[in-house]
Amino acid sequence: MIKLFRAIVIFILRAEAKLVILRFKPIVIGVTGSVGKTSTKEAIATVLGEHFRVRKSQKSYNSEFGLPLTILGLDSAWSSPSGWIKNIMYGALRVFSRDEYPELLVLEMGVDRPGDFDKMLALIKPDIGVVTMIGDMPVHVEFFDGPDDVASEKAKLISAISKDGTAIINADDSRVFAMRDIAKGKILTYGFSRNAEVRASNVRMSLKKGRPDGMTFKIDYKDKSVSARVSGAIGEQSIYAFLAAASVGLAQGLNLIEIGEALLKYEHPPGRLHLLDGINNSLILDDTYNSSPLATFAALETLAKMPAKRRIAALGDMLELGKYTPEAHRMIGKRAAEVADVIIGVGVRAKFMDIGDAKEFHWFAKSGEAADFLTHFVKEDDVILIKGSQGVRMEKVTKALLLYQEDSSRVLVRQEDHWQTRT
Numbered sequence: 001m002i003k004l005f006r007a008i009v010i011f012i013l014r015a016e017a018k019l020v021i022l023r024f025k026p027i028v029i030g031v032t033g034s035v036g037k038t039s040t041k042e043a044i045a046t047v048l049g050e051h052f053r054v055r056k057s058q059k060s061y062n063s064e065f066g067l068p069l070t071i072l073g074l075d076s077a078w079s080s081p082s083g084w085i086k087n088i089m090y091g092a093l094r095v096f097s098r099d100e101y102p103e104l105l106v107l108e109m110g111v112d113r114p115g116d117f118d119k120m121l122a123l124i125k126p127d128i129g130v131v132t133m134i135g136d137m138p139v140h141v142e143f144f145d146g147p148d149d150v151a152s153e154k155a156k157l158i159s160a161i162s163k164d165g166t167a168i169i170n171a172d173d174s175r176v177f178a179m180r181d182i183a184k185g186k187i188l189t190y191g192f193s194r195n196a197e198v199r200a201s202n203v204r205m206s207l208k209k210g211r212p213d214g215m216t217f218k219i220d221y222k223d224k225s226v227s228a229r230v231s232g233a234i235g236e237q238s239i240y241a242f243l244a245a246a247s248v249g250l251a252q253g254l255n256l257i258e259i260g261e262a263l264l265k266y267e268h269p270p271g272r273l274h275l276l277d278g279i280n281n282s283l284i285l286d287d288t289y290n291s292s293p294l295a296t297f298a299a300l301e302t303l304a305k306m307p308a309k310r311r312i313a314a315l316g317d318m319l320e321l322g323k324y325t326p327e328a329h330r331m332i333g334k335r336a337a338e339v340a341d342v343i344i345g346v347g348v349r350a351k352f353m354d355i356g357d358a359k360e361f362h363w364f365a366k367s368g369e370a371a372d373f374l375t376h377f378v379k380e381d382d383v384i385l386i387k388g389s390q391g392v393r394m395e396k397v398t399k400a401l402l403l404y405q406e407d408s409s410r411v412l413v414r415q416e417d418h419w420q421t422r423t
Contacts, residue, residue, distance in 0.1 A: 013068040016091035030109050032111070033133050035292060039237070048106070050246065084314075086208060141324060143320055159183075166185055171193050190244055201218045227260060276398070278402065290413075300335050303339055310379065315387055316393075319392070333350075348365070384400050
């Protein structure tokens with residue numbers, strides 16, 4: 001019965017969303033990749049929002065449920081049947097509404113299984129497609145034969161764009177960069193390498209009272225450049241989001257000055273390499289939204305550059321990796337041992353980590369146990385990287401170490417009632 005109800009709800013919401021698209025004809029911007037989708041979506045919405053009426057996917061509404069909800073401007077009803085019935089009613093009203101509709105939709109598009117993209121592309125036809133990064137062991141690879149198959153699935157976004165559209169492609173990821181060969185329209189590449197047309201340079205860590213609080217850098221395009229800043233976050237992944245947003249802005253006719261001014265208003269989403277004050281005058285690098293090998297390596301590289309008395313890597317299981325699970329965790333453990341003074345492993349898969357010559361290692365079955373340990377372990381000037389897949393709930397560790405507990409609902413992921421009732 002639940003499956004039947006779910007199928008009916010999806011069918012009706014998709015039908016309503018299609019009618020809304022047909023009626024209002026917004027420009028559709030799709031964002032996909034294995035890492036950085038949400039940060040990129042947020043940055044794009046920030047840039048375009050200064051000049052257009054924009055609607056973005058809420059949080060990470062990136063599935064067959066999420067897309068129609070975003071198009072219709074509705075919230076998830078989670079497990080409430082009456083809530084979904086109300087959504088259907090409100091969706092019908094949206095179809096005939098005389099209210100002003102957004103000029104642009106910025107839609108995050110995620111896949112778990114082969115064929116997921118076909119369902120989304122049956123609903124929307126993107127005018128601009130952005131692909132972030134795939135990596136050698138992407139997240140959600142469990143139901144694919146390998147990373148090439150994941151890349152092929154996500155490449156459907158680029159192949160769906162017409163000759164009048166624009167493909168925004170990460171030049172630093174070989175699988176993504178290869179997608180330019182299937183693009184029919186204009187192509188803009190971004191990244192740090194020479195292959196990138198929209199490029200970052202002069203990257204520097206910014207300090208406040210001697211502690212990292214963000215990054216400054218320049219965005220270069222052709223013979224022009226503009227200064228940019230990431231506040232409250234650190235690491236190259238954050239800069240990639242800005243570069244992708246700048247590329248979309250350029251595709252929409254904005255200049256670098258307009259883009260740079262808009263990015264100053266960007267608010268970094270929680271759980272994505274977010275800098276937070278911790279107990280005992282420590283510093284937290286909160287990266288708890290989700291995890292994958294590529295993202296974890298990037299987070300560890302960021303930790304390695306952080307000034308600290310002790311670098312602590314609290315790493316939860318990376319899920320949905322299928323046959324790559326043991327190898328991925330071994331590799332992460334090996335790198336963590338090179339970077340961190342202390343490694344905290346959380347979850348059964350974390351036991352696969354090759355910690356080798358790690359100076360200090362502690363393992364816990366659940367995030368709550370790790371949180372209890374770390375509240376008594378963390379010292380002044382420690383920097384703690386906290387990362388893990390959604391199912392491991394590593395945000396519980398961050399919350400336990402957060403100096404300003406009153407900020408938890410604002411700065412941490414999964415603080416809604418729906419999540420708080422889960423163990």
